[in-house]
Structure formats: C-alpha cells, structure tokens
Amino acid sequence: MSPLPRATVIPLTVLKAALICTVAIGMTGGLIAWRERPTPGSVPLAVLLAGQCWWSVTLLFRIDATGIAAKAFWVDVSWVGIAVIPVAWLFFSLEYSGHHEYVQSRYVAVASIVPLCIAVIGATNVAHDLMYVGSTLVDINGVTMLERTPGPWFWIAAGYTYLLGLLGTIPLLELITSDVLAFRAQSVALIVGLVVPWLTNALYLLDALPTYGVDPTPIGFAVSGVAYLGALTRFRLFGTNPAPIRYARRLAFDRMEEGAIVLDSNGYVVELNDRAAAFLRADPNDVLGRAFPDAFPQVAAVVDEPEPTDRMVLREDDGTRAYDVSECSIVDRTGRTIGRSITLHDVSDHLRRQRRLTVLNRVFRHNVRTTTQLILGHAEEIDDDGRVADRIAGHALEIEELSEKVRRAIDLFDRDRTDRRPLSLDSILRDGIASARDARPDVTVDYDGVPSDVYVDGLLTVVFEDLLENAAEHNVDPDPHIRIDVEIETDDDAVRVVVADNGPGIDDEELAVLEEGTETPLRHGSGLGLSLITWGVDIVGGRVEFADADPTGTVVTVHVPIRPRPS
Secondary structure: OOOOOHHHOOOHHHHHHHHHHHHHHHHHHHHHHHHOOOOOOHHHHHHHHHHHHHHHHHHHHHHHOOOHHHHHHHHHHHHHHHHHHHHHHHHHHHHHOOOHHHOOHHHHHHHOHHHHHHHHHHHOHHHHOOOEEEEEEEEEOOEEEEEEEEOHHHHHHHHHHHHHHHHHHHHHHHHOOOOOHHHHHHHHHHHHHHHHHHHHHHHHHOOOOOOOOOOOHHHHHHHHHHHHHHHHHOOOOOOOOOHHHHHHHHHHHHHOOOEEEEEEOOOEEEEEOHHHHHHOOOOHHHHOOOEHHHHOHHHHHHHOOOOOOOOEEEEOOOOOOEEEEEEEEEEOOOOOEEEEEEEEEEOHHHHHHHHHHHHHHHHHHHHHHHHHHHHHHHHHOOOOOOOHHHHHHHHHHHHHHHHHHHHHHHHHHHHHHOOOOEEEHHHHHHHHHHHHHHHOOOOEEEEOOOOOOOEEEOOHHHHHHHHHHHHHHOOOOOOOEEEEEEEEEOOOOEEEEEEEEOOOOOOHHHHHHHHHOOOEOOEOOOOOHHHHHHHHHHHOOOEEEEEEOOOOOEEEEEEEEOEOOOO
8 A cells, every 4th residue: 555645644643532532432332321231222232332442442552553463463353342243233223123032042143153253263363364364564654554455254254244234224224214203313323323334444445534544443433432322311212212112012912802813915814813812722833824714714704704794703612702703904005905804802791791681671571561560450350359459469579579689680780890809608608598598488408518718709699699599489399408518629729519409490491591691582581580690600700500400409500719718
C-alpha cells in the first residue's frame, strides 16, 4: 500500500481518542444491559457490547505496539471479540423481538460453530496463515503500520458476519411498522447501531477510508454504542419490550375459551389451539397437515353441509357437551382469501339453562294453569255438592306444593350464581331426613351416618332435601322405608350416596324426559322434583343415576366431588 496524502489521513490522535470513547460508551451500555437481566435481550446485548469493546481495545494496543510480531499478535487476538459480535447480535434481535423459540441452546451452538472456528483460527494465525497469508510493516506519513493480506478464512469470517447481521435485522424491520411508538424508535436505533459499523467495515474492505490501513469498524462502534445507549435510556429498550407480544398472541390463541381450527386455502389443518384439541380429543401431531374432513369428520360435516344454518351445534357422542360451530374466512391485506378459521364455542351450559327454563315455563303454563282451572271449575259446583270443597282444598295444596318447588328451583339457581361454602355431608343428609319425616311422619329411614369431616358443595342441601322428601311423600306403601348408604371413593376424591325406597318407582315417561334432557308438548315431566335433583347435581359437577329397586321402589345414586373443609 503506498503512502496516503497527508491531507486525506485521519490524525492518529483522533483515531485513538475515538477508540477510547468507543470503549467507554460500550462499557456503559454493556453494564446497563447486564443490569437489566433477565429482561429478554439484555444478556446478548451485553455480550455484543463486550465483543465490540474487546475489538476496540486490541486495536488500541495494536496501534501502540512496535514490531511486526507484536502488532500481528493484537490483530490475531482481536478475532475473539470479532467472532462474538454477529452471534450476540442475532440472538439479541431474536430474543428482544420475541422469537424465543429460536433462542435455545442447540441453535446458539449451531450458530456459534463458524465463529468459534474464526476465533481459534484468527488467534492462532501464526501457525497456519489461514486468516492472513502475509504481514508487512509499512510507513504511512511517518507512522509504522501493519499491512496484512487476507486469507481464505478472512473472507469466510466477513461473509458469515454479514449474514448473521442481515438475519438479525429482519425481526427488527417488522417492529418499524409497530403501532407502539417506543418499539418503532427502539428498532430504528438498533438498526442504526448495526448499519454504521457494518457500512464502515464495508468501506474499509473496499479500501475507501484513509485510516493508516487500520480497520476503522471499532470507531463505528462509537456511533452504535450511542444508538444502543439511546435505545436503553431514551426509548426504554428494556422498560418497554416487544418480546411478550408474539407470546401473548399465541397465549391468547391457545387459552381462548373457544376452540379454534385454522385451515389453509386448500382445506388442510395448519393450526389448532389447546381448547380445540381438548374439545375434540385430538392430538395435534395426528391432525396437523391433514385434510379437514379426514382430521375432524364431525366438524366438517357440520361446517360443510349444503345449507348451513346461522347456528350449527355439534354434539359429542355421549351427549355431555355441545358446541356452537362457526366459520369465517381469513383474508390477507390484498383481500385475497388465504384460509378459514373454524371456531367451536361450548354451549353445553347454555343449553342446560334453556332446558331448565323450558321446564319452568311448562310448569307455570301447564301445571299451574290446569290446576287453577280445576279449582275454578269445582268452585262453580260447590253449591251442588258439598264434597267439592275438599277437592278444592286438595288442588289448592297442589298449588302450594308446586310453589314450594318453584321456590326451591329459584333458590337453586341463586346459589349457583353465588359463592357456595362446603358443608358437612352428614349434616346435609340429616337435615334431609328431618324434611322427609316432616312430609311423612311414619316413614322409616335407615342411615348409618358418615364421617363428619366429609364435606360437599352446600348446594346439595336442596338436592338431598328434595330427594328424601320425594322418596317419603310419594311412597304409597303402608310401611314406607328409605335406606341411605354412603361410600367414599378415595381414588376419585368423590362420594357416592345411594337412596333407595320401597315406593311405586319412577314413571317411564318421567325417566325418558330426564335422560333426554328436554321436553316437548307431547312428552313432559309431571313436576319439578326430579329436575331439581338432576340440575343441582349437575351444577356441582356430579352425576345422578335412577334405577328400579327390587321388588318395588327406586334407587337413586348420586356421585359428587368432595370439597375441602372450610377454614
């Protein structure tokens, strides 16, 4: 390299002063970043700034060193810091922007293979000349400087550094259009911090900078350090951080109450959230990438029916859950349809409430109205037959009993909406037995008791009170009996209560209504008693079973979860 004209050479003192400033700024930024850990991006940024400081310090020592061996030594060891910078930049960018799925040990290890080779080859260049193939001392305007001829690994190092720099810039470019002003400012500052030394290095490689043959990239680090400091302080780089955004969106998708299935434009399943997988009992590994009708035939049959209704309900085979299914198109910014989103909303509780309201509506519209009409009809005959008064009184008692059932139903629903305290199962059953004896004083109740530390949902007070009253009141046997057995199911943390009577049993029509869960104008239950029992058990998360006793009577089995004892 021939001596440069004095007018075009940067004074050596200015060069050294710039390097000292670079180190000071880099150390300040690195300490601030390190202090912010474990905020996403803080550790990689601290490592990045440490690498820049190392490069700048070795350049200072290189300028002051005398002799070809000493100058070559500081060039060689500078590669340790140079190799760290691109890896730290890439993973800082990924971690800061929320691409944490790539910030894993195995990815860091893979990305670090080439830089590790660069660091080792650069530091040991004297043994193999792979990084530089020749070194000579030259005099530039009275200053002795080291001139080196790049070897093959020099260009590998340069290419790999530029590649990681470009890859790390891509996530930040996405944030430039963010709706959050702070994120736009942060990303611009970070990109400036990369581009300035990047451009400086490119100009140096093109031999376009008058720097005594010294790579001035570390001087560019002074600008990048200022940019990073500005991002850290002025734009709150680690105070307002975009890293949670991508995870929050994914979390919202996975944790949303509705199940969601995403299809591409060809009808293949490309994504589904946790709720959809749970609703449909599907393993994502088995359904992703499959055609929609093959992966979810039940849902596809509802969605793709020739004339879909505004509300499509998908029921599970066992009838325990029902889902409202809806579909919408996924459109890109150009208005082109690129896929579909299928949403499943659990409407099981809603349908249960509808059935309950249907029963209440039927009771008031049919039973109460019919009984009232009978009272009115008999009242017109009271003058002709004195016995009619007894029938009127009987029907009036029916209305009173019905009103009590409705009151209990309202109480049941009110308790469902409020915070219910657990109660001792033994006390609940004994209160129910007392109610049964009030309704039928001559009833015999066999009950061996249950440990007092077994607690269940307080809502079951209404359930067992009604269950035992029904068993006693509607028993036409001359010697009415009720047997209560309790079994603790430790494996399921539940309790099973079996109530058996020797009454007439439950009418088949009544059982059919309970099993189907709904009523029609031609088929409906006779009252609210059994419905109250099934509703209450369902609300507390249990189940109830009805069966015939031998030789006569009914066996009602109630399975309910055990609750913690209140403090």
